[in-house]
Amino acid sequence: MEINPLKLNELSISDKKKYPFYGQATINKGIIGYFDLEKNLLNNKKNKPTILIHSNNQNIVYLDTPFYLKDGHGATSVLQAEWLNKLTGFYVISAIDKAIRERFSYNAKATKIVLKNTIIKLSTKNNKPDYDFMARYIKIIQKQVIKKLAEWTQKEVVATKEILDKDILS
Template sequence: MEWGDFKIEDVLDWQPQKEIDPLKLKELTDETEMIYPFYGQATTNNGIISYNQLTKTVLNNEKGKPTILIHSNNQNIIYLETPFYLKDGHGATSVLQSEKLNKTNQMFIIGAIERVIKTKYSYNNKATKIELKNSIINLPIKNGKIDYEFMESFIAELEAQRIAELEAQRIAELEAFLLASGLKDYYLTKEEQKVLEDFENGKLNWKEFNIGNLFDIESYKKRFDANKVIISETGKPYVVRTSLNNGIRGFINEDEEYLNDGNTISFGQDTATMFYQEQPYFTGDKIKIVKSKDKKFNKLNAQFFIATMTKSFSSFSWGSSSYNIKIIGNQQIQLPIHNNKPNYEIMETFITAIQKLVIKDVVLYADRKIETTKNVVSK
């Protein structure tokens, strides 16, 4: 590849700046109004700091030419934030344009400009417009002219490679998760097939039980106010009445004396939302701890209990009342039985069968993508 040195002003036309005071922009009164991005001294979100309704008298780049934004002030001093590519340029401070500029080759050109800014200037040594215009950038050439075609193909190749790498990483993470969770194999065992067939054909024996006969319904050891706790990425789970993320709002670090037992079901009194909690946890307001009286209770059959309990409470209207210990304990649920007792083994087999059926499409998708990604990355 041949390279050539070019002044920035020979590659891009520097357009006159229109001063725009963001405080004087008309606020939106209707979502249907025409709005434009306002570009300011930002290093994220492609330089956009807000969206406003602007009149055409203050639009930079009114015709929407391909543009690179460079921040500057009234004294023509260039700020050293990252240049950005604009599709329209409305509200921008200083814009550099070229008819040959597009969303692909602009990445190459912006990279060349950034190298100049970071090499020659600093926070205490800012460039003027004239200095930056006369700065030299290094670009690929063909027959003595700037090779825009090469820049586009180079950026496109980098993007394709990056996408392949990201996809490979995500597929690897998915594969690791499936293996760790025991869901990699989606083939049903004979026992799982039989349980599903018996369920479909009504051959399972069922019986109604009061929840209170199978579980102890306990109050939390201490209520931790959601407005006062400090949520962090480490600590013990903090369970509240949300229906998301297994009821866990985050993690908190509090006195572990007030941890509720793991291997239990958390029950939101106002929402009737239930989740299996494997680890000890803290709670917010109106959470009951549903603790099994049987040592056979575990993470697998807990999913069956939660499903049948959720069905039993399905007539409950959210927010109409709050379930107390007595009401929860007297609620009846249906369970498969053996010798007139809950059949924990059947429940576990049923859940593993359902998990495999649910995960089958994901596993097949992962297998296809893994094979495709390997072929792409190896080329």
Template sequence: MQLTDKDWKAFRIEDLFIVDKGVYLKKNNILKGYNPYITATSLNNGISDFIGNQTLFSKNAITVEKISLSAYYQPHDFYCSHDVSIIQHKNLNKYTSLFITNMIKRQGIKYSYGRQAQMNVVKRETILLPIKNNNPDWDFMEKYTKKIFSKKEKLYIDHINGYVNNLVHEDILDLKDKEWKEFFIKDLFPSIQRGKRLTKANQINGSTPFVSSTSLNNGIDNYIDNSSDVRKFSNCLTIANSGSVGSSFYQPFEFVASDHVTHLKNNKMNKYVYLFIATLTNRLSEKYNFNREISDKRILREKVLLPVKDNNEPDYDYMEKYIKNIMKSKYNQYTIKIKKNKRSVE
């Protein structure tokens, strides 16, 4: 059955769901750990960090942030900040939740920084849902979402299979068997430049990634359309100077860099070499923090260990093969997992 074949009805969120909100957490009270920390961000499923603080809410819930009414299904127990609303119901699972989050997001056009959706506003918001006997048709929502998943997973598997076929596994030395040498970052990257300050208030919504100092989502903090008075880079590494200090990512696309990140570029490097080195530059986060940021002078003095050839030069060929081997293995694992999940759903 299609969406157009169903009868629909408007429901107030508070009439259907238990609605709650998170708890304020000071930065200096955040513990290191692995529990999802949900805040008022419209990216990365609402996750801004992973923390060690005890979780407040159980999985199979929906979180709603206050700025644009971005709603996300949470598949794990989580901690939630005070500026996020939590929606719970006994019939919420992965598939019904994903159906409902899309209906909530449709109301987001009404909200902004100047008109935020705090918990009481979320309670009064209405959403359209398919019905059966004048009540939400939970069974239809689940089956409809599963059908979409099945189509998307097939497309993903076809894409991955084509990608994996172009990756050839090569026998190479283990990391521990290679010779390694320290290199100054400034000697590895001829082009080192920090981005330019761009406040939230001056960001224009668009499609160009805006990379800042977050440790999540490849460093992407927003998508913007600013073209003047900004610094754009592509095909390079970024490293966070502040915030999540040391977080390092390979950026394959053109992006706008904030003043909280520095771009590192070497035209002799490709995607795989960048990914190898990003893992090593990311370790700089161990020696820096909010109180000790990576200044322009400090980054020029930093070193990284790299595998080398017999002439003591960086072995970029080895790095490329090493990453390709990992990617081929991981993509095969993803494909197997998706197929297993699909069989369990069916």
């Protein structure tokens, strides 16, 4: 269900900041704000893993919570599947992002119809998507990022200690 943002006030049922409202924003993963609107407007009430692809700005996000969706005249594609989880979702988002950036732009949008006919290259095994590989691959990437962050943090601690020691000795 898509919502006209000009009608948010009349659709609000409380002042609680409850669920994300996704739109065409290029910052904050496309979240325009958080709202508590009429229950019939809520998408993904069962918290299914979901990928949103917005054709106007090629913004792609993974979420597994309920959300509201800005009226974009069909500009947002929603992908939900049994095999989708956070790890496979991140892998698939990378593949979708690569395909979109190679083929589309603001003037040549990745609309729902065009996306349905776009080939997204995924890792396969026996000619079927290899979701186990995708999950393992993302876990490895996450570990590498955490390792690099820990190394950077350690360098920052050492550098800060050196500066503090120099100031104390001066």
